Amino acid sequence: MRVLGINAIFHDPSAALIVDGRVLAAAEEERFSRRKHGKRPVPFSAWELPELSAAWCLQEAGLRPGDLDAVAYSFDPALCRDQADLNLGDPWDHLRADYARRAPQFLATALPGLDPDQVRFVPHHVAHAASAGLSVPEDSAVLVLDGRGESASHLAGAYRGGKLETFRCQELPHSLGLLYEDLTRHLGFLHSSDEYKVMALASYGQPRFLGLLRELVRADGAGGFTIDRIDWDALAKTRAADGEMTEAHADLASSVQARLEEVLLDLARWTYDASGGLSTLTMAGGTALNCVANARIAAEGPFDRVWVQPAAGDAGTALGAALALGSEHVPFTTAALGRGWSDDELEAELRRAAVPYTRPASIAAEAAAVLARNGIVAWYQGRSEYGPRALGHRSLLAHPGDRDTQTRMNDVKGREQFRPIAPMVRAERFHDIFDGVFPSPYMLFVHRVKPEWRDRIPAVTHVDGTARVQTVHTDTEPLVAAMLTEFEQLTGLPVVVNTSLNTAGRPMVDTPREALELFGSAPVDLLAIGPFAVHRSRVFGGGSEPR
Numbered sequence: 001m002r003v004l005g006i007n008a009i010f011h012d013p014s015a016a017l018i019v020d021g022r023v024l025a026a027a028e029e030e031r032f033s034r035r036k037h038g039k040r041p042v043p044f045s046a047w048e049l050p051e052l053s054a055a056w057c058l059q060e061a062g063l064r065p066g067d068l069d070a071v072a073y074s075f076d077p078a079l080c081r082d083q084a085d086l087n088l089g090d091p092w093d094h095l096r097a098d099y100a101r102r103a104p105q106f107l108a109t110a111l112p113g114l115d116p117d118q119v120r121f122v123p124h125h126v127a128h129a130a131s132a133g134l135s136v137p138e139d140s141a142v143l144v145l146d147g148r149g150e151s152a153s154h155l156a157g158a159y160r161g162g163k164l165e166t167f168r169c170q171e172l173p174h175s176l177g178l179l180y181e182d183l184t185r186h187l188g189f190l191h192s193s194d195e196y197k198v199m200a201l202a203s204y205g206q207p208r209f210l211g212l213l214r215e216l217v218r219a220d221g222a223g224g225f226t227i228d229r230i231d232w233d234a235l236a237k238t239r240a241a242d243g244e245m246t247e248a249h250a251d252l253a254s255s256v257q258a259r260l261e262e263v264l265l266d267l268a269r270w271t272y273d274a275s276g277g278l279s280t281l282t283m284a285g286g287t288a289l290n291c292v293a294n295a296r297i298a299a300e301g302p303f304d305r306v307w308v309q310p311a312a313g314d315a316g317t318a319l320g321a322a323l324a325l326g327s328e329h330v331p332f333t334t335a336a337l338g339r340g341w342s343d344d345e346l347e348a349e350l351r352r353a354a355v356p357y358t359r360p361a362s363i364a365a366e367a368a369a370v371l372a373r374n375g376i377v378a379w380y381q382g383r384s385e386y387g388p389r390a391l392g393h394r395s396l397l398a399h400p401g402d403r404d405t406q407t408r409m410n411d412v413k414g415r416e417q418f419r420p421i422a423p424m425v426r427a428e429r430f431h432d433i434f435d436g437v438f439p440s441p442y443m444l445f446v447h448r449v450k451p452e453w454r455d456r457i458p459a460v461t462h463v464d465g466t467a468r469v470q471t472v473h474t475d476t477e478p479l480v481a482a483m484l485t486e487f488e489q490l491t492g493l494p495v496v497v498n499t500s501l502n503t504a505g506r507p508m509v510d511t512p513r514e515a516l517e518l519f520g521s522a523p524v525d526l527l528a529i530g531p532f533a534v535h536r537s538r539v540f541g542g543g544s545e546p547r
Contacts, residue, residue, distance in 0.1 A: 002061075002069045004054060005322030006107065007314050009075040009096055009124070010147075011041035011192050013050035014311075016319040016337075016386075017057040021330055025057040026337040026386040028315045031510040032056065041147075041192045043095035047102075050318070051110045056339065058111070065114035072120050072321035074127035074314075077101045079150035086151060087173040097150075122321040124149030125285070126164060131320030132282035132309040133159035135332035141275040141303070143268060146285035146314070147177035147192065156223050156267065158275040159282075162327045167274040168223035176260060177287050179217065179227055183256050186232045187249055188239035199290055200419050202257035203464040205250030209235050213259040219266035223274065245418075261293045265300055272302040279304040284320065288312040288444075289388065291468050295445040298437045310335045310442040311387035319386075334476065335442060336393055338384030341512055346530040349512040356538045359531055364479055367397065367528045368486035370535075371496060374399045375525030376412060378501055380515045381479055384508070389443045390500035391470060392424060392480040394508045396524070398459070398497040405459035405497055412522050414504035421499050423460035424470040426484045429494040433457070434469055443470045457495050470498060 005016040005026075016026035029038040032052035039045040058065065080097040083090060099106075104116035122130075125144045133142040142164070144155040153175035157166040181191040184198050212235075216228040232238070235255075236248035268281060281303040288294065289312050298306040309316050310332070323330060341349075350357045360366040367377045377397040385391050396412065398405050400423055409421050422443060430438055436447030446466040454461045461467055474481040488494045501509040503522065509515045512529060519527040519534065527534040 003322040003325050005072045005318035007074045007318040008049050009046050010314050011037050012315040013038040014315040014318040015050045015054035015057045018322045025060040026319050027053045029053045030507040043092040046096045046099040049110050065111035071118050072122050072325045073103050074317035074321040075100050076121040076123045081151045122324045125155040127317035127320035128284040130324035131316040132284040134323040134329050136307050137331045140280040140282045141271050141278045142282045143271050144285040145287035156271040170224040174227045188241045198253050202253040205254030207255040207258040208251050209255035210258050217259050219263050223270045261296045264293050268297050268301045281306045284309040284312045286313045291444050291446050308444040335385045336383040337386040340383035343530050353516050357532045357534045363528050363531050364482035365486045366533045367483050370526040372490040378524045378527045380529040384510050394501040396499050396501050400457040400459045400495045400497050403458045420462040421497050422468040423495040424472050424498040425495045427471045427473045430471050439471045440469050443468050
């Protein structure tokens, strides 16, 4: 069975390919087009397809479009309702259904040789649910929350034997995802893009509006919720994109974040009861990227295990749609599903760029030595990650023990200074330093930094004493684990700063050329690209790495 999954209708267009129960490739279109999130989520862009990522997935498997048994499209226009019924205030919303109905023909044009009759529509939230529930080997309860699908914003159900039983869907216009998007816009950020900034900002405020929000945002006791109109300006004035961030803005972010967590806990508990007490909860949808809420569900909810799809946003519905057609469990074992280059190909790129490089005995040891001297390392290894998190394949690394590291890294990336940076740690050292969900290989939960470590790793300790940890396991990430081991031997610290290899407003670096371009334009001390080392001091002169 050869199934190509396609996500296209809202944002983060992507493609994923499953062949005979194995995920061979999955990638977001932004990594090819270099447009952040691929496109904006407006009705007029609904026709745009992930043409480049879909073509690459087929190329990676040596397939032609005509070889496919099916194409799974993660939106079903038959489930759409009139905009007046949805009450979303968008007179052009009907374009999404119009374009989706024509998707088989659009895809046949984009992928010559594809039979339009091979295209199958998979409901958006079913695709989200499958991306999570069919990516673990066991039966599980499943909870999906995002901005919206065809006419709903939420699904609660369970997977048993590869089959989805749906308990409840919340109809629009009530949407926790759209609520968070509205707040993101009100705070001067880009909605459907910058919600993670609001989550970070929330830690700097106090939830002093929580009482009011409990009246306006309510779980209904039957697996759904209602949201009344919120007068945002009455709580904190609208902030322009370049405007001052005030205490009131931080308090509003804190209050909405707190209420979101409370409602999600209510929904998780209801879903547990409805599932008959299944021990595993799987989660997907853009709201499932809220790692603070995920940690609270894991800590206070009734489930023994909470597993969040690493590509939880709309990009993951490409994989989920393909899984849904197969109706079988295909355990998710790695996010490294994107493009990769051989050592010979990497060396050819370095020669083309005419930069001096070396091939040290151990690139892990070379990187660790630069990090120990407080240098910044661009770490480019293996296949790129599927989803929004850098997990040691397209990463910027730094020393966690320097209090100025957060400022330096945010300067390198051109980000707001309130944005936290995250740690990676070898799995066997996790419990010495952190409390919380373990293992955490995909950075989808926050963890409490133990008090005795907060002054030792201040760069990765957020203002509230937490950190979004990636646990590194030697069996799955031997090179990253080796780098962490070398760094600990040099510094006594088992943690390294890890953030995505990009600058603000741009997708993560994907190709070797893009890695070289970032290295040339940002104050990075070492590019560790495959087994090769490119030192800034040797390319540009003027001194050596920081000591």
